[in-house]
Amino acid sequence: MLIDRYGRRIDYLRLSVTDRCDLRCTYCMPKGFNGFEEPEHWLSFDEIERVVAAFARLGVGRVRLTGGEPLLRRDLPVLAARLSRLPGMADLSLSTNATQLGRHAGALKQAGVNRLNISLDSLQSERIATIAGRDVLSDVLAGLAAAQAEGFQPIKLNMVVQPGVNDDEIEAMVRFSMEHRFILRLIETMPIGTTGQQSGFLDLQQVLKSLSRQFDLVPSATELGGGPARYWQSRDGEFTLGAITPISQHFCATCNRVRLSVDGTLYLCLGQNDKLALRPLLRSGASDEELEQAIRDAISLKPERHEFREQPSKVIRFMSATGG
Template sequence: MGVNCLRISVTDRCNLRCVYCRPQHDCDFIEREEVLKSDEIHRIVRLFADCGVDRVRLTGGEPLIRKDITSLVTRLAATKGVSELTLTTNGVLLYQMADELKAAGLDRINVSIDSLEASSYKKIAGYDFSSKVVRGIRKAIEVGLEPVKINAVILRGINHSQVVALAAMSIDLPVTVRFIEYCPTSSNTQAAEDYMPYDEIRTIIEDAFGPLCNATIERGNGPALYFRIKNSAGAIGFIAGRSTVFCESCNRLRLTSDGRVKPCLYSPAEYDIRQLIRADAPDEQVRDVLKKIIAGKHAFTRLNSPAQEFSMRKVGG
């Protein structure tokens, strides 16, 4: 499959502290001068677009805490060759920012919420902002940042009791609720022990609502499998990133907040693009490097590879 999607971590900082996002004892943030500036991100996106990358997703950390996020959205949305600009957020600041993000040119949004119940939300995220996030989801629908996708990581013994409640959001709201298998890192062993596989989550949903129907919606950029609860307004998705290997169909690259391109989360390979950008390397030189990265994307498969040490807030969730 051609590589046409770039996920950019615009900051490694976040206003939550989710147990599955950081390796244990991960308290260090990247120095601010090491984080890519708006001009640098725009240039990298422009050059990636020259190489056929036409879909860009902004992530973090939490992208909405970046002070220039709205102006960055405006610039990237206007970049020649970029056909879709999306953003993944924890939703805490979404209610007050949805209007300006839509006006700036953002196409749609993904919202991460792992529980609708206060205590389990707080156990995962460190704080209870669950009601604020739901309010933000409704606002995103209202302003047209659609289709809104809701991402939930289910951990046994922590929020597995919320599977039915989260799935039920798709009955009345035109949202796609996606259940994501936990992606382990070599030091995040506790969360790894709480891992719940896709088939177990699906069984819980079907026990509550009956057999899921195939959803006739666009597959999109990623590996999700989509279904629907009968007569529902929205859809259910599953991203079985741990129990299923989909390397051959992966079409994405990741740009870390300090300017390194990672072809794959499970590969140790990364390429320092910030160094080229800050050395004022000509466009042609940077473009040639990006083309080589894209060409080598599928030279690696995670099958039987060990878990890599990384922080999701740095590489982009």
């Protein structure tokens, strides 16, 4: 097992397969940005499989495919099938904006992807266009319908809540999720890159109290995917609400994850700059034992916590470059 110096077991890898995206969400990537990683620096499918296999041998059984927008990576279901068959792989999931999901849902399900997290910040076309750079609401809704038709369960909706932008839509999103049997997760904006630092932050604590009263929700101890969300459920168990609150109530003491970017850089904390480049090892003939030792050494560098409140402008890389 991978245990860091603070006694946390690391069993979750978030794997970015591309830093490209077909949207420009205001909190993630600047409008007009084109400073993407060169394709020759991307890890190949063989390299990705080798790294994930090394993590799996070290006890990391949860992998989430992220981006950018992961469905822009050609033949992603082929990679997913390869990863799902690795010994020790317990859970393979995908984060997506769902604009391409209608075409790929069936292939992803057949490839062994277990669960989906889908970004949806608004149910209003004009607002989606403001947040994401263009109106893709109909594409996202079609992707959600395709995912449900393929039997994906659960499907989580991720709503990044921004004051004065979409915070007045939280109740509508709750009712939409109830109607369609989605899990809704509200997320505080993180100050990552200039885009995240310029986006407004809304403390979700009072929002959660209000929603709990309005919809008669009770805290839930149910574990849903190994991530950082805290959950509440309706008393009949038919609806689940999650919250990811890295600013108002951080979860660093139980952090169990690291992130691998498309160029093979292993980031140890979303809110810090600690990292290790694995691509040079992969392309210089390192043995599996050397690769595993490099991963162990990297985990020993994982910091205790982020400093989003203390140093909100510390992390200058964009979220899309780090990987979900």
